Amino acid sequence: MINSSILLSITTFSYLLCTILYMAGVIFRYRPLLTGGTLVGVVTFLVQTAGILLRWIESYDLGYGHAPLSNLYESLVFAAWSIMLIYLVFEFRTRQRTLGVFPALFAFLAMAYASFSTGIDSRIQPLLPALKSNWLIAHVITCFLGYAAFAISFGISILYLLKRNHPGNPSSSGVLGFLPSSKQLDGFNYQMILFGFLWLSVGIITGSVWANSAWGTYWSWDPKETWSLITWLVYAALLHARSIQGWRGNRVAWLSVAGFACVLFTYFGVNFLLSGLHSYATR
């Protein structure tokens, strides 16, 4: 009998396969492996989509009836899904297959953490009254699209930094030479960050509208809120830094790494280290 947890377990392992294919393709500079990575990525993405939809239906069968976006487990699954969605669209539009390693790896890690960590409960749970809101669904979806774009941009930044700061002549030979040029990487990075900034802005706004409809304050400096603002400020700084002469390239890539560190802290650090309104998310 097929159920959501079987589909999501398959997803976890085949994202690993996808990562390995992309990685091997880059290391051996062999394009068919990259194509294999894309194929596995697309199929896994579809399986995962089915898994998420099935979980949604199952929650109705249990009498709780809510979108599968309500606890840490479900949000990790959704994070993996968003990363792959954005990456695959990006790959399709730019026809760049060599950048798939990091997105696939992040998707695998998110799924693996969700499935294997003992601290994470994967059961479908009922929804607390404060969480019953369409704004919440919009909030979670948009935030995660933003986080996913930032994760991909983090991967591109790492490649950019490796390539730019690698001694020797990376343009002609070796693994790094197989990647797009640093100028192209910089351009992709910027596009991805602007895209992430767009969704993070929408995410913060929908969250704030939700808070206002639930308890009458659109901004209360709750730690999670504050950290998403910090993240937003770092990426805003990055977008403006590019307009100052001489700030392209390395510094932008480092800022993107710093921004992603803020994303991770907003997502995990706040739950585990600080307390606040969003503490439900740790369960």
Place this chain on the structure above:
Amino acid sequence: MDHHPIERLENMQKNRGLPGSLYDALASLKLTLFLFFALAGASLVGTLLPQGLAPEELKARYSPSIASWVDTLGLSDLYRAHWFQALLVLLCVNLIACTIQRLPKTLKILKQREDSFDSHKLLKFNLNHSFTAQLDRDDARPRISNVINKEFAPLRWVDQPNAFCAVSEKGRWSRLMVYGVHLSVLMILVGALIGSLYGFKGFMTIPEGTSSNEVTLFSDDRMAILPFEVRCDKFDVTFYDTGAPREFRSDLVIVDQGQEVLKSSIRVNDPLTYRGITFYQSSYGSMLREAEVEFKDRESGKVHTLVLPFRQTRDIPDSRDTVQITQFSKNFHQFGPALGIVVFREDHSPTGSMILADKPEFHGNKVMNYQVKVLGIKQVPYTGLQVKQDPGVWVVYLGFTLMILAVVVTFYASHRKIWVCAEEQRAGGVSSRIVLAGRTNKNASTFEEDFNRLCERLENELTIHTARGKPDDQ
């Protein structure tokens, strides 16, 4: 990719004197970056240090010297500290100065129409393409128009002495979008300011079946009196079978000048608004309604049993004393429920004591000359409502909407421009050289594809059709 023409204009301004340099500094992107990082850093500190500590807690938590620093810098109420708000004001000033400095220049760029360029200049662009067509210039011209008008945007001809040249562009207006984003930031901050100046936020508890118009304000523990009453007819909690709460609901009635004007059930996420004031379901609990209490006069031995509604005075028969329950504790110092009972007697100051309800033999269960025994307690559920009025919220929401629209357009739209020149290879010959160039301020890779596709179409059009002769002139 296009480098920012605005930035280049800025570099041309030098030697401006002190007021001028101050203005430049206020309008500069370096200040913007500084403010972004300063705000991010300060917010970070605010999430690490506990916020909203009372002075005593402050002393208990930190050593005296650190406590005085924390106090001076307002670190335990950081987001309301003057220096933090000054950073926000400075961001607004930066934004306004920047707009005043740049908007006129952007508008100038938008109005500017090029009227002279040639194929040599076009070949210096990053993105260019040239080919030879077996057509003379006059024949090439309508075909070029045809293709570019259809595939890209209308062409504007700027003819040169020995070449036909034209420009075509799309998305000029998209350069204005960042001003939209920036305006939205200002609107949100202004809306928040309006809310903090002219709005209020507070809390009220209404026992089931009663009404109230008193709101305890969060800001300074004062009471605000609403111009109408709110009655709670019923409060209800339902649970899932796991025991987790499923829903909180209060049935409220607004009573304005004695009239029941509005009846509504509120839930979490589903508030009620009346005359600009909004009520949110935020907590619940139970409180004392009344208690049955026995008073035994230890001198005369007389016993009286009274039913005392919470916080209302009653006379004790055969005496000049009145009595009131002023406090109720569900678990007083781990001794179970207790009532604070106060006896008022003429020429005496009021005297009271906490009476333990479950321990009638406790020696402290007395007030003045009465031995007090609690016979029964009746509680009522109450609903806890968050109450707020925020006249600025619409400005904030308008800012939100503008921000989303403007950022979406900033992401998707770009200012793309295509130049084309057709010149004769040899004077009087039947072949001409066509040169194209393109430039965008964003999304370079997609534009490059579009550009290449357009060049291909044009090349096809100008080379294939020649075999079949002239197309209809239009």
